[in-house]
Amino acid sequence: MNTIDKAMAAKQASFKLASISDQKKTGVILRVAELLKEKQAWVLAENQKDLEKAKAENISQVMYKRLVLTEEKIDGIIASLKDVAGLPDPVGHVTVKRELDDDLILEKVSVPIGVIGIIFESRPDALVQISSLCIKSGNAAILKGGREAQYSNRALFSIFIDAMAEMDSRFTNCLQLVESREDISELLSLDQYVDLMIPRGSNDLVKHIQANTKIPVMGHADGICHVYVDKDADLDMAVTVSVDSKCQYPAVCNAMETLLVHRDIASKFLPKVAEKLVENNVELRGDEATQNIVSVIPATEEDWKTEYTDLILSIRVVDSTDAAIEHINTYGSHHTDAIISKDAGACDAFLATVDSSSVLTNCSTRFADGFRYGLGAEVGISTNKIHARGPVGLEGLLIYKYRLVGNGNIVADYASGKKAFTHKEVL
């Protein structure tokens, strides 16, 4: 099938999938876990083909590491499949139940979105994770993996197909794999069939997708996160939190990129924090006020807009909490930002006015993720302003529909005054 046929088939499949029981969906996921163990040798052999091609093509060490599957990694994948299977059924939750009249009952109930398009890079384990999340939430999915993981992806995909075929014919066509680079642009044009795109990869991939489709995209491009150290901060705490925010894992989206420091404590705080950051091999860039206190490379306007995802940090001295908030709302990426302060008023203003998906007081920006937030499963981190924001759990793959159950009721009776709405909450 070509991409459009696959998308149409996935759309048709999504209607059927909406009515499959949680027991069967969970059954498929657990069966995938079993098959993955049974067929482990074969999966590793297929992965080996990708690895050999990768070596021949001289791909980067980082890419190669992502691509590698091992027995240990497969055990990890199996454990996460079991975690997803064990999540409560997200479909069919009734969040509103309202009597419109004594024989006319309205319910608002959670349902799958429909067809999710997923574009991911290198890691073959991403295919398993996202496919299991889509099945658990009753969504059809079109998967576009990296060319470099072609053999691994095909092997893992075929295990899902087998597990679904064993379970129920209504799973037919609900997962689709597309492979070629040209398929991406075709997929992005299929807004008639694909309800939501989830890109999982580099900022460039996300930006490319956001710029080239009418399908809603859930995710984030940049993660330009800030820590603001207020004049009323516990300075030792501020040092510890700053170092953790920058250094605990600098390559990820919730690491700090810019440190904002209140002018009143700058001369006391900056030498302390700079010492620790330099110990951790962080390159410091700073505005003029910072340059006057510690040894830093001069920062330019461009630095405030840059996600380094590396051991580089820009530092700016600000005159007030308001100025810090303004900097964050102007230059930030609305991802995750923290204030360090003992002043409840400053903390409240920061929490209320910083327009980011996660706003933090007195803790590290690195906490902003699905596992640490206790979401059960993380679909991704979103900086969107509608639907789902911040670390997104399974609920990001759901929408709702209204069900209205009547007894021959007609609007004319209510319009004429013959009958009246009761609008009584039942739930």
Next chain:
Amino acid sequence: MNTIDKAMAAKQASFKLASISDQKKTGVILRVAELLKEKQAWVLAENQKDLEKAKAENISQVMYKRLVLTEEKIDGIIASLKDVAGLPDPVGHVTVKRELDDDLILEKVSVPIGVIGIIFESRPDALVQISSLCIKSGNAAILKGGREAQYSNRALFSIFIDAMAEMDSRFTNCLQLVESREDISELLSLDQYVDLMIPRGSNDLVKHIQANTKIPVMGHADGICHVYVDKDADLDMAVTVSVDSKCQYPAVCNAMETLLVHRDIASKFLPKVAEKLVENNVELRGDEATQNIVSVIPATEEDWKTEYTDLILSIRVVDSTDAAIEHINTYGSHHTDAIISKDAGACDAFLATVDSSSVLTNCSTRFADGFRYGLGAEVGISTNKIHARGPVGLEGLLIYKYRLVGNGNIVADYASGKKAFTHKEVL
């Protein structure tokens, strides 16, 4: 200010607006209601200028009727302002409160989306309604009204500006009015500043906006709604509901456009329903099976895809509930669809598998709206698959953010095993 400056100003204003109390937002709305009464003569005089221009330009009777303001209409507007003011504060609802550790508390809290772009046609009362909904929900708004209502819109807009200026300087710039036709295309390009577009007007307007912006659009273009009469239907009920769904107000989006009839009862049901529909001046179009039973114009493939918004109905005979569902999912607009049946199994299958924002059993499609659903206020009806679907109340103008309040917590302690997450629900 030009459109881009207005959008930037609205974005900046939206950050401040997020922290204004419900009391002040409600105060503004009630003050608008007062000022509207006080300045009624002036508002009517400004409206008169639009009406005179409209007469000179020979606009249609329908458009003219929409444009007219009267003392009575203003009383209606004032009543609806008071309704909006009286709604519970939608901002600041904590929907998740979770202890990540004993000194690290996570909250998920409802917040305004930011900047809403609204494009509406003719009716000046739409400006008042949508502005009050945006203020109540803490959103900045950029309003683009029809040129034909220019004087009325300016007058009503100035009342909002006055009421906000009296209340609090933080309301400055949070409502913006743009007027010229060129402003629409500029507004649609400002995805950096506008978070959500809400078009209120014709299908063509909605389609134009959906096709020409990267900003998420909330709404619906077509309303191709179906009633399916099952073989186990109460046929008298089916007649009554069909007539109400088609005739009670044929010009609106939740009126029935296509009637699907199970083959087993077609020869009994079609003559009954056709008689009543023809009595109500409905033009009937039907497939071959229908033509064999009652007198109808032959329907073409095009009819299944058409929203008539008029006294025209297409009829198709189907072999099963599954065939009816397939027709609806293929040709429908995922808006509102109903089954008439006494068979619980058929009803359940219909509710589960029809992929529409409202799915109904044994009642009229005309029930699908915000007032009848008891939403308090209706922002619009959405056929989107993310964010908000069906009749949308104030909650469609809200998103959430995560707030994490700590005590110097760092991720390194949890990664090293020195500390462990508790993940205890507090709410």
